[in-house]
Amino acid sequence: MAMGRGSCNAAQLLSLFLIVCLPLHSLAATHIVGDSQGWGFMSYTNWVNGKSFAAGDTLVFNYQAGLHNVVPVNAAGYRSCKASGSASTAATSGNDKFTLKKGTNYFICSLPGHCGAGMKIQAIAN
Numbered sequence: 484m485a486m487g488r489g490s491c492n493a494a495q496l497l498s499l500f501l502i503v504c505l506p507l508h509s510l511a512a513t514h515i516v517g518d519s520q521g522w523g524f525m526s527y528t529n530w531v532n533g534k535s536f537a538a539g540d541t542l543v544f545n546y547q548a549g550l551h552n553v554v555p556v557n558a559a560g561y562r563s564c565k566a567s568g569s570a571s572t573a574a575t576s577g578n579d580k581f582t583l584k585k586g587t588n589y590f591i592c593s594l595p596g597h598c599g600a601g602m603k604i605q606a607i608a609n
Contacts, residue, residue, distance in 0.1 A: 511539040511582075516604060521545040522553065522592070527604040536608040538585035548577035551602065554593045555581060561589035561605060564598035583608040 516522050517530055522544040544553045552573040554566040566572065573593055574581075581590065585608055592602035 511537065511541060513541045513543060516542055516544050522551055522602065524600050524602060526601050531604065531606060536583055536606045538583055538608045540583045540608060542581050542583060542606060544579040546577050548575060551592045551597060552594060553579045553590050556589045556591050558589060561591060561603055564591055564603065566591060566593040
């Protein structure tokens with residue numbers, strides 16, 4: 484069947500659908516904290532340098548469950564290495580994922596001495 488002017492085929496319709504209907508969060512990036520070393524005793528200030536974060540990106544914290552945890556904190560909690568509120572806010576799976584919000588996002592390991600040994604991260608999302 485010949486297609487006239489203004490006609491479109493299935494591939495064109497599918498392309499248009501994908502462009503219009505794909506959710507914006509599918510464009511978000513995933514960042515493995517510490518890369519292959521994961522979440523442990525290292526300086527995350529150096530790891531963050533040169534990285535670009537956006538609201539909606541995901542931070543993945545990989546570590547051996549039971550050895551560490553991840554707690555989202557505010558600026559004061561980041562500076563003092565103290566998590567406010569209950570311990571139930573700590574993620575403990577060893578493969579914890581957090582979606583970044585616009586602005587500065589703070590995370591620490593709340594186990595005694597771990598944050599002070601460098602297990603804290605500050606990610607600024609645009």
